[in-house]
Amino acid sequence: ALLRKFAIREDREELGNNTGPRFKSELINPRKGTPTSYIAKYISKNIDGRGLAGEISKETGKSLRDNAEYVNAWASLHRVQQFRFFGIPGRQAYRELRLLAGQAARQQGDKKAGAPVLDNPRLDAILAAADAGCFATYIMKQGGVLVPRKYHLIRTAYEINEEPTAYGDHGIRIYGIWSPIAEGKICTHAVKWKMVRKAVDVQEAAADQGACAPWTRGNNCPLAENLNQQGKDKSADGDTRTDITRMDDKELHDYLHSMSKKERRELAARLRLVKPKRRKDYKQRITDHQRQQLVYELKSRGFDGSEKEVDLLLSGGSIPSGAGLRIFYRNQRLQEDDKWRNLY
Structure with a gap:
């Protein structure tokens, strides 16, 4: 009822009694899958549609892979942060606790495994949960869900950066952890790293490496490897694109209609680069x-x-x-x- 209230509050007068276009709920059918698989599929829909090219949306009649682009555009336009966790303790404090546990294990190698690291037992229990990788226990030890951050027992500690940025201001950087029930802060970043420009290799810079697409969450493997895994042919000159010259009319029709919008744009861009072949006796006919x-x-x-x-x-x-x-x-x-x- 609470979710339904928030989903229809803007268009309540327009919807009338039919609130289905804005909110629809139904019981999970075990024969279709578990709640985890249901959530995982919808996350896949809204990230990049990977693995859903062959499935058609019942709502739009279009490929689910294309729908992912529409969802990302809508979320970007309305500044909607998808898949953002809320109501739980900070994940950065969880990371810092795991880092601290690893540092303590290296420094206290002679002690028995599971020995306390922090003097306060409540804080040490949170660190032990983070070190064990049990996020549920970490949440409960921090105070539970939907608890304001000011009541969390362990929080991330920050410090002012000593070196100014290119604009002259001093930003903040992570220092470690701190707790309102204990004095002082614990540093987990004793070594200060600095980003510097990589030295240029003359031989590497002189070599023609060619253009390469940047890696994203959808192509985190080399381009040739991705294309080969999808069953695409590789010609003698090293071109890994699909050879459409070997297809008949039906295969070509099905292939073109199965392409995503991004692939169609890339194909159109490649076709524009092809210089039209003119016959030697070619001549435009005009009146x-x-x-x-x-x-x-x-x-x-x-x-x-x-x-x-x-x-x-x-x-x-x-x-x-x-x-x-x-x-x-x-x-x-x-x-x-x-x-x-x-x-x-």
């Missing part, structure tokens, strides 16, 4: 009126408008017009542009 109009427009631009220039343009050629631009005739129009800009 006498269009030919006279072309001659007049050439003269208005400072050209002779001779038969040679007209035939060159009708054959798919171009004439330099200065400043690195060229004029060419396409779709019954005289255009001026850098004709081969996509080939650079």
